[in-house]
Amino acid sequence: MKKTKFSGCTVLIYIILSFWALTTIYPIVWIIQNSFKAKDQILADSFSLPLGDVFTLSNYKTAFERLDIFSAYRNSIVISTTVAAVVILLAGFAAFALVRYYFKGKGALQSLIIAGMMFPVFSTIIPVFRMLNSWGMVNTENLWLSLLSVALPQIAGNLSFAIVVLSGYIKSLPIELEEAAYLEGCNAVQIFFKVIMPLAKPSFATVAIFSFLWSYNDLFTQMFLLRLPEQRAITRLLNELTSMEGTNYGLMAAAVALVVIPVIVVYIILQKHIIKGMTAGAVKG
Amino acid sequence: MGANIYKNKKPLVLFLVPALIFMTVFLYYPFVQNILNSFQQISSLGAANKGWNDPWYENYIKMFQDKHMRTALFNTVVMMAVTIIGQVGVAIVLAVLVDNIKKGAKFFRTVYFFPIVISATALGLMFNLIFLYDKGMINQLLEMFGKSSLTDWKDSSHALFIMMLPVMWQYVGFYFVILVTGLNNISEELYESASIDGATKWQKVRFITLPLLRNVICTCVVLAVTGALKVFDLPWVMFPKGMPLGKTWLTGTYMYYQTFNTKNVDYSSAIAVLIVVLGIITSKVVNKVFKEADY
Numbered sequence: 001m002k003k004t005k006f007s008g009c010t011v012l013i014y015i016i017l018s019f020w021a022l023t024t025i026y027p028i029v030w031i032i033q034n035s036f037k038a039k040d041q042i043l044a045d046s047f048s049l050p051l052g053d054v055f056t057l058s059n060y061k062t063a064f065e066r067l068d069i070f071s072a073y074r075n076s077i078v079i080s081t082t083v084a085a086v087v088i089l090l091a092g093f094a095a096f097a098l099v100r101y102y103f104k105g106k107g108a109l110q111s112l113i114i115a116g117m118m119f120p121v122f123s124t125i126i127p128v129f130r131m132l133n134s135w136g137m138v139n140t141e142n143l144w145l146s147l148l149s150v151a152l153p154q155i156a157g158n159l160s161f162a163i164v165v166l167s168g169y170i171k172s173l174p175i176e177l178e179e180a181a182y183l184e185g186c187n188a189v190q191i192f193f194k195v196i197m198p199l200a201k202p203s204f205a206t207v208a209i210f211s212f213l214w215s216y217n218d219l220f221t222q223m224f225l226l227r228l229p230e231q232r233a234i235t236r237l238l239n240e241l242t243s244m245e246g247t248n249y250g251l252m253a254a255a256v257a258l259v260v261i262p263v264i265v266v267y268i269i270l271q272k273h274i275i276k277g278m279t280a281g282a283v284k285g
Numbered sequence: 286m287g288a289n290i291y292k293n294k295k296p297l298v299l300f301l302v303p304a305l306i307f308m309t310v311f312l313y314y315p316f317v318q319n320i321l322n323s324f325q326q327i328s329s330l331g332a333a334n335k336g337w338n339d340p341w342y343e344n345y346i347k348m349f350q351d352k353h354m355r356t357a358l359f360n361t362v363v364m365m366a367v368t369i370i371g372q373v374g375v376a377i378v379l380a381v382l383v384d385n386i387k388k389g390a391k392f393f394r395t396v397y398f399f400p401i402v403i404s405a406t407a408l409g410l411m412f413n414l415i416f417l418y419d420k421g422m423i424n425q426l427l428e429m430f431g432k433s434s435l436t437d438w439k440d441s442s443h444a445l446f447i448m449m450l451p452v453m454w455q456y457v458g459f460y461f462v463i464l465v466t467g468l469n470n471i472s473e474e475l476y477e478s479a480s481i482d483g484a485t486k487w488q489k490v491r492f493i494t495l496p497l498l499r500n501v502i503c504t505c506v507v508l509a510v511t512g513a514l515k516v517f518d519l520p521w522v523m524f525p526k527g528m529p530l531g532k533t534w535l536t537g538t539y540m541y542y543q544t545f546n547t548k549n550v551d552y553s554s555a556i557a558v559l560i561v562v563l564g565i566i567t568s569k570v571v572n573k574v575f576k577e578a579d580y
Contacts, residue, residue: 009486013382014389020379021396023454028403030422031411043420090304097300100291109301116312120515120564122540122557126322126330126550127315133331156311159304178290188296217404219518223541235406239522242410249417252410259407267402275398279462 028260035059035253042249059254066245067237068230069258075147075226075233076216082151083158084212088204090155091162096192098163099170100178116160121153125224128153132225139227146231150221158211165277169203170196206277209270213263213278234259323555329548344555353527354556357534361514364449364535365567368509371453373502376460381490383461384468394465397458405455409522412451441529448520448533455519456512460505467501468494503575510567514560517541536560 034042036050038058048054063069098110132138137149173196181195197204222236232240238259245251267274324341325334338344348354379397383390400408415422416438424435438447471494479489495502517537524533526542534542536556543553 010386013386017379017382017386017389017393020375020457021393024396024400024458027411027415027422028399031414034414046420046422046425090307093300094304097297101294101297101300102291103294103297112313113308116308118511118561118564119312119316120511120557120560122515122537123319123561124312124315126544126554126557127318128311129330131310131315152307153311156307159308160312163304182290188291188293189299191290192300213402217402217406217518219404219406219521220537220541235404235518238404238406238410242413242522242525249414252414256407256410260403263402263404264399267399271395271398274402275394275462278398278401279459279466 028264031253032257032261035250035257037250039248039250042253059250060258062248062251063254063258066251067241067255068232069234069237069255071230072232072234072237075143075231076235078144079147079151079154079233080212080215082148083154083215084208086151086155087158087162087211088208091159091166091207092197092200092204093192094159095163095166095170096196099167100175113160113163117164119157121157121220124153125221129224138225141228143231146226146228147233150225150233151215153225154211154215154218154221158214162207162211165207166200166203169200173199202273206273209273210277213274216263319554320558322551323558325551327550327554330544330550332550334551338551344552347552348555348559353531353534353539356527356531357536357539360445360534361536361563363445364452364516365510365513367449367453368456368513369506371449372456372509373460373505375453375457376464376505377495377498377502379457379461380464380468381494383465384494385486390465394458394462397461399458400455401459405518406522408451408455409519412447412519413523416447439524439529441532444524444529444533448524451523452516452519456509460509463505464498464501467498471497499575503572506571506575507568510571511564514564514567536563 030046033050034046036055036057036059037046038054038056041050041054050056094113098106098113129138132149132152137145140146177195177199178191181191186194217235219235219239222233223239226232226236229240238255241252241255322334323344324338326336326338327334340346379393383393413421417424418435418437418439420428420435421438423438427436437443475493475497476489479493484492514536516535520533520535521538521541526546527534527538536559540553540556540560543549543556
């Protein structure tokens, strides 16, 4: 008697959990399946799979013809790779220094860095724009300068979080290995690259992935700083799509699929690091 | 001995200065400058400021008279409530349920976290199609269940709800993962001894799980409330410019609008300052509420 009650309860638990899982997966499946259908088919029956006559690649063809998807991808990847690379290097340096060195004002510096995590982007973006503008980096024909103008504030915005996460990890490393390297004649910079970085690889990976994704997905900074149409990065392009092709539903589904699928692939491969990275800063702070 | 390596303080400059320069130039300095800007006259993003406002706190008075700003504030407060109940609340339920099953916990973790890695812009377009008036997913579904008329999900009576639903939905998995990590730290022995004392499942949740999770829940609520202040992408894609009829303004979207569409840069700086102040106040309040309940 007791046993049946228990399993009934478990079944109910699985039903509830699966229902939420359905809400997170199905919308994406739905959008991908509809990206292979013509508009009238989407409006007639969006739930069926795009099989037989219904299947079409025309949405993707239009997407590549009308939207400059490849340059948008390139722009996004340039920005986000720069952000991730600079963040792990500078945050790694700073975290290493804060953990291993003792100096005056260290406590104050640490509080200042943690405080940096609290600044919402709204509260810094206008002065940042005006500053970059006065340096000639906004609204410039030079693509690389424009992309850099987005990367710079994003780097600054991710440093605090990265320093906090990396400090936590570097603190747990045994100092004996650094001592051994020191005895063999390594200086502090060599110790960082030859001992700390290889040992702390998982947490550097976590921080890099987090910074990359955050930058890739961030629309607000791009809205402010990438003003010229041909310089748009991927989220900015998507945002313009509604006003450009607002009723071309098939095209919209295809564009969403094109942006989302690479992220899904990366997520499936690296999910352990991603989940850890995106929650690590939160739990520590 | 360990201290010997790091006695030489010279490398410290190389290690600390680059990060500090970045943060000073692109974070601390703009933050202070933004507060100053909110008291000055700036007529467009590129224009130089034309001295102080008269009176200097003009923008802060204007804020209280601005009808749209009131809507934005109201909506943001609603959004905070939605994130506390809808994100953290749902996440607690799901986390406690997952804690009670043996197989599949990892699968659910992966699946629940999934929406967070996708850009909110893409999700905004997706939800636009889902809630499409002229037969998007929901209207088709309702039709299959025999509803004959189409519902306009973006009209003024549904807009607020439809704007907040995706924001809530996207981040449930985030709090779920944090809470599950917290649950795993609770010792199994506590549950076993409670079982021996004859505690029911619900009693175990009520008297062991929730009290021991209080700190984690507190962290989640602080993150949810401050997160609500930062929402921009999804609402801007789904309901640009406060559509319909200025009903869906949030502090973030209204600040962007004031910068680019009305070019009232000093006013939007003031709104940004308000966002920071609200963030500090609400996280203090949340901490206080949870601390006082500590006995």
